[in-house]
Amino acid sequence: MHLVPAERADRRAIDGHRVCDAVAAIGEPDHVRAWAERFSLLSDPGRLALLVALRQTGPLAVSDLAIATGMNGPAVSQALRLLRAAGVVAGEKDGRVVRYRIIDPITADLLRHCVCGSG
Template structure:
């Protein structure tokens, strides 16, 4: 029997037809899932973002910057409870990946969030911590 053939009316035919409909529905879901995946470069960019956010030190710094707006390294270190050198190293990595940007005012360098998507994600984390 082909997929387009009508069943003969027997219970076995009805069961086979139901199985085929379920299989087609599952095939459709598989195709939808595959179509939703980004290309390799976009996937790599998201993996990098999530890896940066997965580190407690970097996430703490990002949350502090999110709350403070522009903030210098020494103030950020105090807020996060970290050493200046630890803070600077983490900020260097966040800056290299485009999550934060700097503005120099004389000798003082202030950091701010530069990635709008991460900014929006942090906003959601702060606004709804119980959802996590």
């Protein structure tokens, strides 16, 4: 089956079957965009450190995350705001303390492959 979009069908392919396989692998532009946004969240060292810490330990408060990552409290709060808005983390209130945890299973699975602390 020919999967090359009509607007690109006039171009001469060297390995046409591989081009079709590549088009199928890339899939829908919205799906690619969603993955790019997910990787963008992980591309910031501070956010990545927060997520690695949360994946390893489970729920942590902002102050504890600041200690663990070496970030200041406002920077941790700002990063968590972005991660929360993206649906990656959620906070659970326990009295006056809010503990954050990862709720996005795809991000958690990606982090499983992150070996930031080992060398």
